[in-house]
Amino acid sequence: xxxAIETIAVQTRGQGxxxxxxxxxxxxxxxxxxxxxxxxxxxxxSCSLLIQENADPDVQTDLAGFxxxxxxxxxxxxxxxxxxxxxxxxxxxxxLTQTSIGIPVSDGRPVLGTWQGLYLFEHRRQPHRRDLVLHxxxx
Numbered sequence: 001x002x003x004a005i006e007t008i009a010v011q012t013r014g015q016g017x018x019x020x021x022x023x024x025x026x027x028x029x030x031x032x033x034x035x036x037x038x039x040x041x042x043x044x045x046s047c048s049l050l051i052q053e054n055a056d057p058d059v060q061t062d063l064a065g066f067x068x069x070x071x072x073x074x075x076x077x078x079x080x081x082x083x084x085x086x087x088x089x090x091x092x093x094x095x096l097t098q099t100s101i102g103i104p105v106s107d108g109r110p111v112l113g114t115w116q117g118l119y120l121f122e123h124r125r126q127p128h129r130r131d132l133v134l135h136x137x138x139x
Contacts, residue, residue: 003137004031007043010130012122015068015086017050017060020132021117024103024110027134034108036138040118041100043131046090047122048097054117067093067123090123097121105138 008023020040028038042049053059071092073085080088101118104111112118120130 001137001139002031002033003135004033005133005135007131007133010120010132012047012120012124012128012130014125014127015122016064017052017119017121019054019117019119021054021110021112023132024118024134028105028110028136029108031136032108033105033136033138036105036136038103038105038110038134038136039100040103041133041135042120043133044099044128045094046087046124047120047128047130048094048099049101050097050119050121051101051103051112051116052119053115054119055115060119063121067096067121071096084125086123086125093121093123105136 006027010018010020012018024040040049071089073089078088120132122128
């Protein structure tokens with residue numbers, strides 16, 4: 001078994017979905033591993049990862065809108081408010097999604113569906129630099 005690991009920086013412009021599929025594909029190709037499992041892990045508690053449709057940008061708009069309605073800012077019962085009104089809602093959104101995703105690798109490529117992409121889902125309003133750890137193990 002072989003493995004490789006790399007940390008990449010993803011610069012966000014605020015809330016929204018940022019596709020990182022290209023970085024994942026490049027990492028897998030550079031690893032030289034033909035068959036295995038790639039893992040993407042984001043090292044933060046106020047953003048998350050999703051595999052989602054990448055063909056129609058309306059999907060990202062609707063997802064962001066849904067999460068904004070599901071966990072709005074300004075809920076008066078929140079206690080953690082020292083980092084701003086968007087911080088605790090961002091933690092809740094991250095708890096409802098995921099911080100790591102496993103993706104099979106076959107023939108030296110991530111096995112994503114035709115219309116699937118890997119996204120970093122930024123839940124904070126301000127721009128952030130997010131660390132995305134990519135790891136692969138296989139043959």
